[in-house]
Amino acid sequence: xxxxxxxxxxxxxxxxxxxxxxxxxxxxxxxxxxxxxxxxxxxxxxxxxxxxxxxxxxxxxxxxxxxxxxxxxxxxxxxxxxxxxxxxxxxxxxxxxxxxxxxxxxxxxxxxxxxxxxxxxxxxxxxxxxxxxxxxxxxxxxxxxxxxxxxxxxxxxxxxxxxxxxxxxxxxxxxxxxxxxxxxxxxxxxxxxxxxxxxxx
Amino acid sequence: xxxxxxxxxxxxxxxxxxxxxxxxxxxxxxxxxxxxxxxxxxxxxxxxxxxxxxxxxxxxxxxxxxxxxxxxxxxxxxxxxxxxxxxxxxxxxxxxxxxxxxxxxxxxxxxxxxxxxxxxxxxxxxxxxxxxxxxxxxxxxxxxxxxxxxxxxxxxxxxxxxxxxxxxxxxxxxxxxxxxxxxxxxxxxxxxxxxxxxxxxxxxxxxxxxxxxxxxxxxxxx
Ligand SMILES: [Fe+2]
Numbered sequence: 001x002x003x004x005x006x007x008x009x010x011x012x013x014x015x016x017x018x019x020x021x022x023x024x025x026x027x028x029x030x031x032x033x034x035x036x037x038x039x040x041x042x043x044x045x046x047x048x049x050x051x052x053x054x055x056x057x058x059x060x061x062x063x064x065x066x067x068x069x070x071x072x073x074x075x076x077x078x079x080x081x082x083x084x085x086x087x088x089x090x091x092x093x094x095x096x097x098x099x100x101x102x103x104x105x106x107x108x109x110x111x112x113x114x115x116x117x118x119x120x121x122x123x124x125x126x127x128x129x130x131x132x133x134x135x136x137x138x139x140x141x142x143x144x145x146x147x148x149x150x151x152x153x154x155x156x157x158x159x160x161x162x163x164x165x166x167x168x169x170x171x172x173x174x175x176x177x178x179x180x181x182x183x184x185x186x187x188x189x190x191x192x193x194x195x196x197x198x199x200x201x
Numbered sequence: 202x203x204x205x206x207x208x209x210x211x212x213x214x215x216x217x218x219x220x221x222x223x224x225x226x227x228x229x230x231x232x233x234x235x236x237x238x239x240x241x242x243x244x245x246x247x248x249x250x251x252x253x254x255x256x257x258x259x260x261x262x263x264x265x266x267x268x269x270x271x272x273x274x275x276x277x278x279x280x281x282x283x284x285x286x287x288x289x290x291x292x293x294x295x296x297x298x299x300x301x302x303x304x305x306x307x308x309x310x311x312x313x314x315x316x317x318x319x320x321x322x323x324x325x326x327x328x329x330x331x332x333x334x335x336x337x338x339x340x341x342x343x344x345x346x347x348x349x350x351x352x353x354x355x356x357x358x359x360x361x362x363x364x365x366x367x368x369x370x371x372x373x374x375x376x377x378x379x380x381x382x383x384x385x386x387x388x389x390x391x392x393x394x395x396x397x398x399x400x401x402x403x404x405x406x407x408x409x410x411x412x413x414x415x416x417x418x419x420x421x422x423x
Pocket of ligand 1: 021352354
């Protein structure tokens with residue numbers, strides 16, 4: 001294996017673009033709606049059902065077709081299903097918190113539950129984005145109307161304009177009682193969404 | 202105060218990269234929020250038992266056109282720890298450069314004996330292995346005659362490790378002009394499979410592709 005100069009770390013394989021043809025064949029509907037356990041299964045995660053939806057846009061305001069999106073969030077009590085929380089009493093056995101979808105058009109719709117506030121964070125969902133032309137980029141989305149947004153360390157690290165670009169707007173609710181939240185993600189350009197560096201942070 | 206990390210590069214001659222690459226530098230994540238930025242992919246995979254052999258669409262079927270190859274390697278994080286039970290999703294174009302994907306409008310020839318998509322899981326020691334047909338290069342920018350060199354896409358998810366990358370082939374004429382290869386600079390070497398002898402195997406060529414998932418995410422819950 002090649003070694004980094006002067007460190008014991010292995011040299012990382014370069015991230016590369018997913019290209020336009022990430023197989024639709026690999027899709028898993030149970031990762032697109034985390035409120036449903038699977039066909040014919042009785043049971044559900046606790047929490048308020050929400051639908052996070054919107055558009056992924058490019059530098060010219062056009063829909064970014066063929067995007068792969070992944071989601072990561074805490075359960076309704078603010079607990080992440082991570083190895084550190086193994087055996088935590090507030091883990092929800094019916095909620096992993098990981099979602100994934102591929103949007104052909106660039107419009108997306110992710111069905112889940114409202115994450116709880118964890119530690120000193122406002123409720124949020126980590127979004128990982130892959131598409132042709134870029135390698136992996138990440139950000140976090142927040143929800144309009146939460147008092148904790150005012151004190152969240154990620155939001156506080158941003159200017160007011162950038163904060164607004166990460167806060168999903170409330171857009172009513174469905175007949176089934178799910179609250180709708182709307183967020184457009186702008187990959188590049190004037191109204192660009194703030195993205196984060198999880199390599200160097 | 203916003204603090205900045207990497208500035209992402211735009212792939213030369215890649216229109217999509219120009220349209221989609223964030224222009225502002227990435228923001229650093231405040232340390233108190235760092236842990237919540239680490240997605241953990243639960244180990245739950247659906248696959249068929251023959252998916253490691255992509256040289257044919259099902260056991261007992263004829264092989265696809267072109268050169269059958271083996272690709273194998275070890276998946277590790279930067280500390281050298283093997284990443285076991287990780288899902289590797291693989292896709293590559295057929296011998297003629299065509300994907301069996303509804304959005305591939307190239308018009309290149311489909312191969313009735315090649316599917317081009319498969320999944321494998323790393324073993325206890327982080328090892329993986331699959332067979333496929335050596336992919337064809339394809340013309341990505343007909344207007345300027347720029348080709349995409351032969352490549353295999355790999356998507357790795359296991360625990361908190363997440364990587365989408367491509368394995369390239371040594372000494373390919375189109376490697377040097379590839380926009381993503383140009384962005385990788387000298388590091389491109391790392392994304393090239395290393396040939397090995399396969400005379401004892403039912404494939405014509407072998408490529409070793411060890412994968413190291415970088416960044417703190419992959420070591421967070423080590
Ligand atoms: Fe490709």
